[in-house]
Amino acid sequence: TAGHTVDTTVVGSIEYAVEVLHTPLIVVLGHDKCGAVHAAAQTLATGEQPPGFIRAVTDRVIPSIVAMTATPEALDEIDEALLRTEHVKHTAEMLHGYSAAIAAAVAEGRCAIIGLEYDLEDGAAHLIKVIGDIGEE
Numbered sequence: 001t002a003g004h005t006v007d008t009t010v011v012g013s014i015e016y017a018v019e020v021l022h023t024p025l026i027v028v029l030g031h032d033k034c035g036a037v038h039a040a041a042q043t044l045a046t047g048e049q050p051p052g053f054i055r056a057v058t059d060r061v062i063p064s065i066v067a068m069t070a071t072p073e074a075l076d077e078i079d080e081a082l083l084r085t086e087h088v089k090h091t092a093e094m095l096h097g098y099s100a101a102i103a104a105a106v107a108e109g110r111c112a113i114i115g116l117e118y119d120l121e122d123g124a125a126h127l128i129k130v131i132g133d134i135g136e137e
């Protein structure tokens with residue numbers, strides 16, 4: 001989904017992957033120059049909502065701002081890179097917190113959740129969040 005946003009259908013799809021298909025790893029993959037993060041930052045800075053159902057995406061990115069370690073002095077100074085990183089971590093934590101099935105799978109070592117940031121320039125993905133056992137980090 002845009003901005004790796006999560007709703008009940010997404011969580012249901014992931015629960016199916018974990019419980020029925022025995023998927024061992026859930027990957028939340030953020031990336032630089034993310035339009036969803038940019039749109040959310042713009043909404044926070046200007047108060048103007050994006051058109052149509054794009055708002056449904058930004059509405060699911062904006063809560064990640066509360067998890068940001070450094071509170072911006074003004075909403076027009078939101079660090080998009082920081083918001084992107086926090087949104088990856090927040091999404092991983094949401095999946096673990098919302099879904100009892102996913103949390104149980106993680107607790108039993110059947111599945112783990114990781115958050116990665118993908119760099120469009122160098123093509124590398126950087127590990128920024130781990131929930132559960134992934135072996136050697």
Ligand SMILES: [Zn+2]
Binds near residue numbers: 002003004035036037
């Ligand atoms: Zn994106």
